[in-house]
Amino acid sequence: MTKEEIISKLTTLVKPYVQNEEGFKNMNEDTDFINDLEINSANLVDIILDVEDEFKVEIDNDSMEKMLSVKATVLVIQEKMNA
């Protein structure tokens, strides 16, 4: 799966939890879930669980702590999918 495909799927997963629509419109690799999209910590957990289902991967605590931006999340997903 290409990086673009992962970002496109991730955008769909993130959408229901976004508070900052402006940030979502401009979502790109550098977007931070908490600062730019104003997603709360409980919904961040929902996104991680959705990522597990969508990409058929298992996210551990260490990886979860890294998944705060689009870029970092894509890296974790790629790493887990290739593992």
Next chain:
Amino acid sequence: MQERQERKMTNEQIISNLPYQKPFLFVDELTEVSEKGITGTYTFQKNEFFYAGHFKENPITPGVILTETMAQIGLVCLGILLLKDEISIVSKPQIALTSNVIDFYLPVLPNEKVTVISEREYFRFNKLKCKVKMINSDNELVCRGTISGMVIVK
């Protein structure tokens, strides 16, 4: 070799670790406790503070209080049990309710005893989500729904 300490926690210890006190403690007793779910009871005394205003001369337990009771027994008590190994005199559990969806079926009057039954849906990355229902002493469904919160020990 590092020894991992598995601590046991009694039902009374779970209640004493709750971050609430009167007049906002809505847990009397826990009757069934496991890591998969929890059951507990509370009797609404006739002098609870909210009956004076809800409603005028017609005391009925407010829905928010029923929700709070379900959260205290179903979510917070279960969260304390799940985090028992991290709790100590200096490290106390903290809870932030993050969402709830509850449907209500029957009113609860002063002096009624209710039972809350909670089933864990998941506990991951400190988010606990439970399916919770409340029944009255006639075994009738009072309310039910799902409640989620972030539970941490600090």
